[in-house]
Amino acid sequence: MQELIPFQEQFFEALTRQDVQGGLTVVQAAVDAGFPAKAVLLHVTIPALDRIGLMQANNEIALSQVFVVARIVDMAIERLNRLMSFRVITTLDERPSLGTVILGSAPGDYHSLGRKIVGTFLKLGGFKAIDLGINVPAARFVDTAVREEAKVICVSALLLHTAEEIKEIRALLRERSLEAQIKLVVGGAVFNADPELYRAVGADATAVNAHSAVTVLKQLVGGMP
Amino acid sequence: MNSFERVVAVLNHELPDCVPAGPVMLMQGAAELGLSLEEYFSRGENLAEGQLRLWEKFGHDLLCGFPHVVEDITAFGASLMYFRNGPPSAGEMVIRSYDDAFNLAIPDPASSPVLNETLRALHLLAGQVKGEVPIVGACIAPFSLPSMLMGTEMWMELLFIEEPAVRQPVLDHLLNVTLEFCAAWANAQLAAGADVVVLADGMSSAAVLTRPQFMDLALPVVRAVVRRIDGPVLHEGVGDIVPMVDLLPSTGVVGLMLTPRDNLSATKTLVGQQLALIGNLNNIEMRRWSPADMTRTAQSALAQAAPGGGFILAAQGPEVPLGVSDDVIHALVHAAHAWRY
Ligand code: B12
Numbered sequence: 001m002q003e004l005i006p007f008q009e010q011f012f013e014a015l016t017r018q019d020v021q022g023g024l025t026v027v028q029a030a031v032d033a034g035f036p037a038k039a040v041l042l043h044v045t046i047p048a049l050d051r052i053g054l055m056q057a058n059n060e061i062a063l064s065q066v067f068v069v070a071r072i073v074d075m076a077i078e079r080l081n082r083l084m085s086f087r088v089i090t091t092l093d094e095r096p097s098l099g100t101v102i103l104g105s106a107p108g109d110y111h112s113l114g115r116k117i118v119g120t121f122l123k124l125g126g127f128k129a130i131d132l133g134i135n136v137p138a139a140r141f142v143d144t145a146v147r148e149e150a151k152v153i154c155v156s157a158l159l160l161h162t163a164e165e166i167k168e169i170r171a172l173l174r175e176r177s178l179e180a181q182i183k184l185v186v187g188g189a190v191f192n193a194d195p196e197l198y199r200a201v202g203a204d205a206t207a208v209n210a211h212s213a214v215t216v217l218k219q220l221v222g223g224m225p
Numbered sequence: 226m227n228s229f230e231r232v233v234a235v236l237n238h239e240l241p242d243c244v245p246a247g248p249v250m251l252m253q254g255a256a257e258l259g260l261s262l263e264e265y266f267s268r269g270e271n272l273a274e275g276q277l278r279l280w281e282k283f284g285h286d287l288l289c290g291f292p293h294v295v296e297d298i299t300a301f302g303a304s305l306m307y308f309r310n311g312p313p314s315a316g317e318m319v320i321r322s323y324d325d326a327f328n329l330a331i332p333d334p335a336s337s338p339v340l341n342e343t344l345r346a347l348h349l350l351a352g353q354v355k356g357e358v359p360i361v362g363a364c365i366a367p368f369s370l371p372s373m374l375m376g377t378e379m380w381m382e383l384l385f386i387e388e389p390a391v392r393q394p395v396l397d398h399l400l401n402v403t404l405e406f407c408a409a410w411a412n413a414q415l416a417a418g419a420d421v422v423v424l425a426d427g428m429s430s431a432a433v434l435t436r437p438q439f440m441d442l443a444l445p446v447v448r449a450v451v452r453r454i455d456g457p458v459l460h461e462g463v464g465d466i467v468p469m470v471d472l473l474p475s476t477g478v479v480g481l482m483l484t485p486r487d488n489l490s491a492t493k494t495l496v497g498q499q500l501a502l503i504g505n506l507n508n509i510e511m512r513r514w515s516p517a518d519m520t521r522t523a524q525s526a527l528a529q530a531a532p533g534g535g536f537i538l539a540a541q542g543p544e545v546p547l548g549v550s551d552d553v554i555h556a557l558v559h560a561a562h563a564w565r566y
Contacts, residue, residue: 018385020386061435062431062432062433062434062435062438063381063432063433063434064381064384064385064433064434064435064438065435067378067381067385068385068386071386108308108311110314110315112378113377113378113381159311159312160311160509160512160546160547160548161308161309161310161311161312161547162311164310190509193485193507193508193509193510194507194509194510194512194513196510196513197509200513
């Protein structure tokens with residue numbers, strides 16, 4: 001979709017300027033120019049967000065910028081979704097969905113910004129992400145994963161004592177012999193402060209930001225890069 | 226020199242006898258007294274006694290006369306949630322709409338029973354150790370307090386997404402309320418016995434704001450509140466602060482608490498003799514350090530920031546978590562005190 005590259009460039013620029021209206025105008029202009037909503041999502045919104053993700057990975061942007069970008073992207077997706085036949089994004093390209101992921105904040109943890117951003121990236125990365133919100137009890141993570149046939153449970157924790165609660169999820173997976181089919185991935189500021197901590201709480205993997213969360217999950221569920 | 230003289234020397238840019246050690250221990254006192262965290266945090270007597278026992282045990286150079294800064298929100302009518310093994314947090318958000326924000330009144334710190342316990346702790350500590358060891362008070366900084374009253378999402382929505390015509394009146398009112406409250410609360414703590422006040426400003430670091438946003442939004446508020454506080458103020462950005470650190474001396478703060486992501490040598494070069502630096506050992510990793518790991522890491526921090534004075538060796542904010550062994554805390558204190566001038 002070469003023709004969409006200029007739109008992608010403009011959308012990316014609007015994101016870096018944190019220009020909500022500008023971003024939405026670019027998306028609308030691409031649709032008005034006759035491109036299908038799905039193509040706009042695939043070739044304008046997602047690559048631009050990817051580039052922002054890389055900047056975040058390199059510590060080039062602040063939380064305020066990530067916050068506004070996530071909002072612009074959410075609004076753009078909502079508009080494009082309305083133009084498409086399906087409401088919830090599961091897969092965005094011709095490949096089948098990469099699978100279901102259960103996402104939530106650890107028991108006792110009320111931080112939600114990072115988790116929501118991870119959710120947006122996972123959806124755009126091709127996963128069906130079910131977000132259970134803040135302060136999710138260990139059993140609810142596991143029960144929902146079983147019911148939804150999820151391949152991964154993703155837990156966000158920013159505090160040490162809530163990170164410790166993740167051990168309970170590992171214990172439940174073990175008790176119910178689910179360890180082979182359900183992987184446990186964790187993230188949040190506290191895991192970035194201590195790169196060893198994820199192992200101590202019984203997780204299979206961690207990722208330092210939303211962008212690498214997608215890479216890590218792809219590797220974990222399908223050996224994909 | 227006693228601990229008080231040592232820290233005062235650092236804040237005045239004079240050479241102390243050795244580097245002061247300032248591990249912030251907010252929860253450890255509970256175990257010393259055999260109390261739950263909730264019992265410990267809820268009574269001024271307990272807080273003071275816990276701090277004194279810790280001082281006896283570790284011989285460090287700063288005592289904290291406050292439970293955990295989140296208590297500030299109780300003055301606005303919010304409740305607290307206590308945990309078995311971690312810091313308390315806000316029970317609910319008291320601001321649920323811009324209208325709520327616009328109607329928020331400036332509370333009197335003394336109206337909160339919880340804050341009175343902090344004043345009681347400070348008063349008791351001052352009665353026992355004033356002039357021997359510095360007593361630290363703390364407040365949530367005015368620019369960050371809204372995120373604890375309305376939630377960070379609503380706060381960022383207001384700051385970065387809202388139409389200017391809607392944003393400005395709400396923002397002006399809200400920051401006026403938090404600024405007035407913070408100044409009154411800091412001054413009440415100083416009057417009760419605190420020697421220095423920490424402004425915990427979790428929303429104003431490079432982790433959250435760009436430099437232009439910091440200059441535009443946060444810096445004027447820091448400057449205004451520091452002017453109103455009748456004692457020395459330390460700034461804790463809670464995220465990396467180096468990208469804006471050159472702007473802070475102009476605010477009137479006397480020292481900065483740094484994170485492990487802030488490079489000590491670079492910060493020292495940027496602010497030189499203008500600000501004391503406090504930090505910046507990784508408090509999360511610390512739980513699995515041996516005393517030898519602590520000594521090694523502390524010595525590397527000291528080598529960067531101690532020469533010429535102006536440095537207090539500490540963990541990064543907010544505190545040394547539970548699970549860090551006594552031996553490791555002893556090693557921190559020894560490393561600091563072994564650096565003689
Ligand atoms: C905003 C904030 C809050 C807000 C949260 C609002 C909300 N709706 O989220 C409020 C005000 C409610 C809050 C409360 C508290 N907070 Co707070 N908070 C912060 C702050 C300033 C920013 C956090 C944030 O949103 N970061 C931005 C996001 C994008 O980053 P992130 O969450 O790390 O997520 C990224 C990655 O980590 C990763 N990721 C995140 N989750 C996941 C999950 C998976 C599976 C993967 C793979 C990756 C991944 O991807 C994300 C995007 O790139 C930090 C300080 C800071 N500067 O970081 C403190 C901080 C996290 N809070 C802290 C504390 C202590 C508290 C309180 C206990 C304070 C108190 N006494 O009330 C309470 C606890 C409440 C509770 N029980 O949860 C401490 C934690 C210290 C520690 N670890 O020991 C911090 C570090 C501040 C500090 N130094 O004092 N907080």
